Amino acid sequence: MELHAVPDLPEIRPGDDIATLVADRATLEPGDVLTVASTIVSKAEGRTANLEDYPVSGRAKEIASRIEDVAGEEKDPRFAQAVLEESTELLIDCPFLLTETRFGHICVNAGIDRSNVPDHDILLLPRKPAESAERIREGLAARGHEDVAVIVTDTCGRPFRHGQRGVALGWAGMPASRDWRGEVDRDGHELGVTVQSVVDELSSAANLVTGEAADGTPAVVVRDWEFGNLEGSDELFRDVEDDLVRQALREWRFES
Template identity: 40%
Template sequence: MEIKIIGIKGIPLIKTGDNLSQLILKAAELQDLQLDNEDILVIAETAVAKAEGNLIHLENVKPSPNAIEIAEVTGKDAKLVEAIINESNEIIKVGPDFIISETKHGFVCANAGIDESNVDDGLATPIPLDPDNSAQLIREKLEKTTGKSVAVIISDTQGRAFREGAIGTAIGISGMLPTWDRCGELDLYDRELKTTSIAVADELSSAASMVMGQANEGIPVVIIRGVSYFKKLRNEYANIKPLIRPKKYDVFRE
């Protein structure tokens, strides 16, 4: 199997109200790229948040006493801390320079997924309000325009428990299942797999992140081509929920 990871260059800085699907297709055309059936597009959540106008104006945020207290522990700006609290269901752990929380979507990550990079000073981008819906709208527009069958993943850069560094992580999906249950298949020694579920949406997001970069690369959209299991996982009603571990199975949270 051969997989191609193709960064779409030339997409301008996103503004509120921009039509992402049109910008993607226009930039791809200038790059002499056309979407193919079974392409998977991975889109940075910051681009989606900016297009949807989902921005936090930090100067308008009034820190609560709780935010001020947490800011003193973490060294973070109290207004940013208040924004993190507002975007969270629960603050799980606080320490020097970090706040781990459960977002309103159910993701457990640092700083409620709020990002201050690649936006103007004084602004921050939270995770899109409904990443699955965002992915669906973009996918449907792309498919309608091109006539191709594709999938769309909204990705975010997140850290991992017990590991240093950050990787691309899927927070929204449309057009394919986010996990691949391989239970019942045989390994190389003809033993039946019992509990093997592959987080393919996260694997694809991480692969795309190698091309997207995290600084001034200016590549918020990546095409992944040649994924052999696309047809097996094709699903127009898929969402990201299968990737979220229910709290009752979270053995590390008190």
């Protein structure tokens, strides 16, 4: 497998066509996977905002005040309000905000970013990353680059581990995972639970190339990777009924 960053992408502005910008700078082949950082997708879709755009509710004031007391530093209730408006569920409200976004991704602060946003205060995640990925894929096909899968990626932390890694928010042109259940290992034991999250693994691999901070390489072409003959699935985000961790968090409250 090879991974190559798409070079010389400009600062993305609202209305920019990511498919065209990538097609003009990258050599794409059938079977390639294009990973695109959610930051530039959000910028192209005009998902920037200013904190003054968020009238503060009592709930946001309460959250900001409580986190401020624990952290010992001032917290802006307008940011808490933005997180609430981008979320369908608040799983942890102190000492940080862990939320479910409107498309099912669970992350800190609803994935709202405050870095690399030159003209606004904050950058929101794409509204519907799967639809964003499909639009980019269709745009590439219209420019002669057919059979290229697209993954919209982000970085987030993991429970029980330090550091962040790349994850998939939306994808098009490929399944999210490949299902090893029913296959056998080298000793002949049948696998009963192994489902491999391929879009997350490719997102993490691409993040090694895109880097962080000021690297400025938000799109990566993955080549010579094959899904194989296994069954695929588009299930990635756990249903609440099957998510024991989320159920436990609903019963938990932080005590300082």
